[in-house]
Amino acid sequence: MSSLEVAVGPKTVFNQAPPLVGYNLYLSDSHLVDAVHRESAAWAEGQLRELGEILGSEEAQRWGFEANENAPVLHTHDRFGNRRDEVLFHPSWHQLMRTSAEHRIHSLPWTEPRQGAHVARAALLMMTAQNELGHTCPISMTFAAVAALRADPELARQWEPRIVAASYDPRFRPAPEKSGLLVGMGMTEKQGGSDVRSNTSRAERLGDTREYLITGHKWFCSAPMSDAFLILAQAPRGLSCFWLPRWTAIGERNRFHLQRLKPKMGNRSNASAEVEFDGAWSCLVGEEGRGIQNIIDMVQCTRLDCAIAAAALMRQAVVQAVHHARHRRAFGKRLIEHPLMLNVLADLALESHAATLLMARLARAFDSRAGDEQERGFARIATAISKYWLCKRAPVVVGEALECLGGNGYVEESVMPRLYREAPLYSIWEGSGNVICLDILRAIAKEPNSADAIIHEIRQGGGADRRLDEYVANLESDLTGLTQQRSAYGIAGSEAQARRLAEKLALALEASLIVRHGSSAEAGAFVSSRIAGDCGCTFGTLSAELDSQSIVAAVADGLEAKGLASRPPTDL
Numbered sequence: 245m246s247s248l249e250v251a252v253g254p255k256t257v258f259n260q261a262p263p264l265v266g267y268n269l270y271l272s273d274s275h276l277v278d279a280v281h282r283e284s285a286a287w288a289e290g291q292l293r294e295l296g297e298i299l300g301s302e303e304a305q306r307w308g309f310e311a312n313e314n315a316p317v318l319h320t321h322d323r324f325g326n327r328r329d330e331v332l333f334h335p336s337w338h339q340l341m342r343t344s345a346e347h348r349i350h351s352l353p354w355t356e357p358r359q360g361a362h363v364a365r366a367a368l369l370m371m372t373a374q375n376e377l378g379h380t381c382p383i384s385m386t387f388a389a390v391a392a393l394r395a396d397p398e399l400a401r402q403w404e405p406r407i408v409a410a411s412y413d414p415r416f417r418p419a420p421e422k423s424g425l426l427v428g429m430g431m432t433e434k435q436g437g438s439d440v441r442s443n444t445s446r447a448e449r450l451g452d453t454r455e456y457l458i459t460g461h462k463w464f465c466s467a468p469m470s471d472a473f474l475i476l477a478q479a480p481r482g483l484s485c486f487w488l489p490r491w492t493a494i495g496e497r498n499r500f501h502l503q504r505l506k507p508k509m510g511n512r513s514n515a516s517a518e519v520e521f522d523g524a525w526s527c528l529v530g531e532e533g534r535g536i537q538n539i540i541d542m543v544q545c546t547r548l549d550c551a552i553a554a555a556a557l558m559r560q561a562v563v564q565a566v567h568h569a570r571h572r573r574a575f576g577k578r579l580i581e582h583p584l585m586l587n588v589l590a591d592l593a594l595e596s597h598a599a600t601l602l603m604a605r606l607a608r609a610f611d612s613r614a615g616d617e618q619e620r621g622f623a624r625i626a627t628a629i630s631k632y633w634l635c636k637r638a639p640v641v642v643g644e645a646l647e648c649l650g651g652n653g654y655v656e657e658s659v660m661p662r663l664y665r666e667a668p669l670y671s672i673w674e675g676s677g678n679v680i681c682l683d684i685l686r687a688i689a690k691e692p693n694s695a696d697a698i699i700h701e702i703r704q705g706g707g708a709d710r711r712l713d714e715y716v717a718n719l720e721s722d723l724t725g726l727t728q729q730r731s732a733y734g735i736a737g738s739e740a741q742a743r744r745l746a747e748k749l750a751l752a753l754e755a756s757l758i759v760r761h762g763s764s765a766e767a768g769a770f771v772s773s774r775i776a777g778d779c780g781c782t783f784g785t786l787s788a789e790l791d792s793q794s795i796v797a798a799v800a801d802g803l804e805a806k807g808l809a810s811r812p813p814t815d816l
């Protein structure tokens with residue numbers, strides 16, 4: 245027995261980080277607080293503080309674990325053989341849903357359409373997504389559905405008030421009997437998800453009404469317990485968008501059948517089903533043949549939410565890593581005091597801060613785009629750029645942050661495995677990586693003001709760093725070359741380069757934001773590593789001249805100041 249074991253006793257646990265509980269997710273995140281104030285959402289401070297406090301509590305963290313450990317269960321039939329098509333969830337799932345609905349994460353910009361409403365909601369979503377991401381799927385689809393539903397004023401009049409209500413009502417009852425509703429969407433079929441034009445589900449019109457019967461299937465339909473769905477199906481005039489409620493207008497169960505729930509790699513709290521429509525009653529949204537145009541407003545909103553979710557994943561992973569490194573000691577000092585660990589943490593923190601800046605700037609564009617051509621163009625292209633880039637970065641950031649916890653990071657209770665399994669999903673749904681990059685090309689070709697708007701925004705960071713200015717000049721000539729090449733060869737001429745372009749645009753945009761709104765240490769580090777290329781291929785390869793300490797301190801100080809017990813012995 246060693247002398248150390250004698251001193252502390254064989255069952256005494258020491259040198260383990262304390263649990264990261266009892267902190268305010270809002271107040272401890274100075275980058276988020278700054279973004280909320282800068283992007284006109286300071287009026288939501290009270291609500292943000294309140295939700296931040298709830299989510300940092302031990303109880304709310306337990307909801308996240310329990311909702312994932314007790315996956316939803318499908319009941320296709322009752323014991324007499326009648327179709328039931330219901331999904332049962334653990335009580336903690338309902339707590340998560342209730343908390344998000346009561347904080348209006350599914351509705352804030354629609355019920356309080358003032359400047360900064362999208363930013364405030366983005367900040368709320370960013371916090372709740374750090375605690376538990378699965379339940380944000382129905383919250384996000386319900387939020388986004390309103391954008392598409394408004395294309396049909398009569399449907400919006402009937403349904404919107406209960407969709408945006410700050411109430412969660414999980415009962416499987418006809419919509420008029422409920423205080424709050426959830427909305428899902430069904431586009432992906434077996435033979436094609438990205439290529440929705442290949443949809444085979446058919447819609448047959450009932451007389452000369454706007455009502456149709458849909459026959460077919462959807463291969464992925466998340467949140468199948470929702471009260472209604474926006475569905476794409478083929479009508480006589482082409483692919484169209486339909487509103488398909490779970491109960492018909494005369495109060496009967498609609499012919500919407502759940503086949504099974506997908507056994508998913510992650511996102512386990514959330515149910516994703518395979519469904520069949522057996523002559524399901526539905527109403528046309530907008531015009532026949534304009535299904536994609538009608539549903540695109542919804543998709544823009546869910547893509548915004550993918551970018552927010554990816555920023556949230558990165559933030560939570562970095563917070564966990566910094567917290568651990570502040571408390572765990574190895575080779576005679578805390579991990580955070582080891583120069584190489586500090587380099588890794590600084591590199592990760594930089595990525596996370598850039599992600600927060602980007603998602604908040606994008607959310608502001610959603611606030612301003614209605615009355616502002618420039619912001620509309622910016623929102624159009626920056627949604628795709630942010631969705632692509634942040635969702636690509638999240639899995640790598642989470643993977644590296646997980647390693648900062650050593651073996652503990654590979655164990656479920658640390659939360660890191662849940663973040664890790666969740667991370668790749670955001671790049672797949674709502675348009676997979678390649679599809680999003682092609683959408684960037686489409687925006688440049690068909691809506692030239694979006695290219696002008698993104699360059700205009702990037703140039704706002706001009707003059708701060710010569711290396712960034714050169715990078716932007718190159719990017720502009722790439723865009724000019726692309727336009728010329730496209731007029732010569734059409735879209736196919738530039739497709740193969742779409743990821744390169746998306747990446748350059750994203751990096752330039754993040755750099756422009758960080759030189760304006762970050763510290764000088766962050767600006768210098770971001771431009772050196774991401775723009776001037778003075779870094780390696782993994783995190784932790786920042787140049788030795790950079791001020792890693794102050795970059796990490798911005799994260800560590802937030803945790804320190806907001807009531808995390810066990811103060812570490814030195815300043816960081």
Ligand SMILES: Cc1cc2nc3c(=O)[nH]c(=O)nc-3n(C[C@H](O)[C@H](O)[C@H](O)COP(=O)(O)OP(=O)(O)OC[C@H]3O[C@@H](n4cnc5c(N)ncnc54)[C@H](O)[C@@H]3O)c2cc1C
Pocket residue numbers: 428429430431432435436437438439464465466467508511516669672673674675676677678679682
């Ligand atoms: C957990 C989960 C939940 C989901 N929930 C829903 C839901 O609720 N509703 C819904 O409608 N869908 C849902 N989806 C489906 C999701 O949106 C699709 O999986 C996604 O859009 C990709 O479609 P696909 O799977 O058919 O792949 P494909 O379209 O076959 O694509 C496969 C790969 O090819 C690439 N690709 C496609 N076209 C091109 C091209 N032209 N050039 C280069 N590369 C290309 C894609 O980027 C992708 O990497 C869900 C998916 C998951 C994983």
